[in-house]
Amino acid sequence: xxxxxxxxxxxxxxxxxxxxxxxxxxxxxxxSKYAASPPTGQSFITxxxxxxxxxNRGRKICSLPDIAMLPGETVxxxxxxxxxxxxxxxxxxxxxxxxxxxxxAIIPRIAVEYVQLESDEASITxxxxxxxxxxxxxxNVDSARAIHTQLLNVxxxxxxxxxxxxxxxxxxxxxxxxxWLKGEPTIGMTLEELQSEFQRLQFGDYWKITDxxxxxxxxxxxxxxxxxxxxxxxxxxLSAASGRFLGRIPVAVWRDVKSGATLxxxxxxxxxxxxxxxxxxxxxxxxxxxxxxxxxxxxxxxRSSTSAHANRMKGGGFEFPQxxxxxxxxxxxxxxxxxxxxGFASYRQTISTKELDLNFYLNIHNCSWLYQxxxxxxxxxxxxxxxxxGKNVLVHCSDGWDRTTQIVALAKLL
Numbered sequence: 001x002x003x004x005x006x007x008x009x010x011x012x013x014x015x016x017x018x019x020x021x022x023x024x025x026x027x028x029x030x031x032s033k034y035a036a037s038p039p040t041g042q043s044f045i046t047x048x049x050x051x052x053x054x055x056n057r058g059r060k061i062c063s064l065p066d067i068a069m070l071p072g073e074t075v076x077x078x079x080x081x082x083x084x085x086x087x088x089x090x091x092x093x094x095x096x097x098x099x100x101x102x103x104x105a106i107i108p109r110i111a112v113e114y115v116q117l118e119s120d121e122a123s124i125t126x127x128x129x130x131x132x133x134x135x136x137x138x139x140n141v142d143s144a145r146a147i148h149t150q151l152l153n154v155x156x157x158x159x160x161x162x163x164x165x166x167x168x169x170x171x172x173x174x175x176x177x178x179x180w181l182k183g184e185p186t187i188g189m190t191l192e193e194l195q196s197e198f199q200r201l202q203f204g205d206y207w208k209i210t211d212x213x214x215x216x217x218x219x220x221x222x223x224x225x226x227x228x229x230x231x232x233x234x235x236x237x238l239s240a241a242s243g244r245f246l247g248r249i250p251v252a253v254w255r256d257v258k259s260g261a262t263l264x265x266x267x268x269x270x271x272x273x274x275x276x277x278x279x280x281x282x283x284x285x286x287x288x289x290x291x292x293x294x295x296x297x298x299x300x301x302x303r304s305s306t307s308a309h310a311n312r313m314k315g316g317g318f319e320f321p322q323x324x325x326x327x328x329x330x331x332x333x334x335x336x337x338x339x340x341x342x343g344f345a346s347y348r349q350t351i352s353t354k355e356l357d358l359n360f361y362l363n364i365h366n367c368s369w370l371y372q373x374x375x376x377x378x379x380x381x382x383x384x385x386x387x388x389x390g391k392n393v394l395v396h397c398s399d400g401w402d403r404t405t406q407i408v409a410l411a412k413l414l
Contacts, residue, residue, distance in 0.1 A: 072172030243281030267400030271317035302403035380410030
């Protein structure tokens with residue numbers, strides 16, 4: 001269970017330190033059986049009336065005043081007009097508690113994807129980004145509207161990174177806090193950790209760790225240090241960055257020690273309609289490609305061929321063989337993040353149906369969510385197979401994140 005769905009309770013060590021044993025799991029819902037058979041009833045987590053499925057039924061849960069708040073966490077307001085319970089709002093989470101203290105559900109505010117007032121206007125559905133859905137029944141229509149408005153206010157407000165509760169925790173940590181809450185946060189991998197990985201993956205004398213992106217000045221979305229061929233001068237990287245969308249040039253992210261093949265990531269190249277491509281970007285590509293005796297670069301483009309060609313309208317595209325020698329472009333036909341989000345929303349809605357639906361399996365198929373997951377895993381599997389066979393692989397989509405990150409990360413795990 002994610003720690004965001006567990007709460008520290010009082011009565012633990014007297015020194016106030018938060019330890020693993022100080023946490024109590026607060027959401028305990030029987031695993032859904034939709035994979036084996038269609039749902040036969042309400043699959044929402046419901047806080048409503050006696051007789052519906054409840055949470056942690058059968059054991060007492062401490063009331064909110066007994067729950068130790070995280071550093072910097074405060075209770076903002078309380079609503080007691082839901083059926084058989086109350087809603088507590090803190091600056092970090094939303095707590096639903098049954099009045100007999102036998103059921104409790106906790107949702108971090110940032111985990112809420114949408115809040116919906118149902119057609120009966122007496123109940124509210126809260127959908128979370130991790131797929132959980134909660135339904136709250138209010139005592140009357142006016143109360144439901146008021147709760148709905150308050151939920152919208154605390155979950156859908158415009159946020160900046162600095163306003164997230166994580167930063168409030170950091171500002172309120174004291175000496176009594178555990179080690180994981182102390183110290184200055186480190187963004188990404190430190191130079192020492194990168195150097196350790198450089199040695200572990202046996203990159204060798206062909207490669208170097210460059211600091212050309214110090215203070216994130218050249219490529220804001222890349223780390224300050226990354227791995228490129230030693231023969232590529234740092235002074236050429238700024239020019240090379242102008243040849244890729246968002247400046248995201250090909251960089252090494254992993255190496256197969258047995259085969260010697262290297263995994264790279266980037267964004268799509270700028271492909272001019274007239275004239276030649278960026279010579280410094282082409283040189284960087286060639287030096288990456290020539291790092292193995294095979295001197296072939298498998299380019300896994302996460303998009304479909306149609307989408308890649310369509311990007312020519314904004315100056316993008318893919319690596320044409322006449323400019324990128326030794327390249328072998330493979331289109332993965334993965335949907336973009338918007339299609340994946342819509343597929344997940346349809347899947348969640350389908351498995352949360354209230355009544356038996358004879359078209360359940362057809363609806364699961366039509367939402368495409370499971371196929372999208374399969375496609376991502378399949379692309380990562382192909383990537384891993386190319387690396388194992390000794391071929392270098394460059395992965396990108398349009399901007400070089402989302403689909404690119406999924407393929408690269410999964411290929412490393414495989």
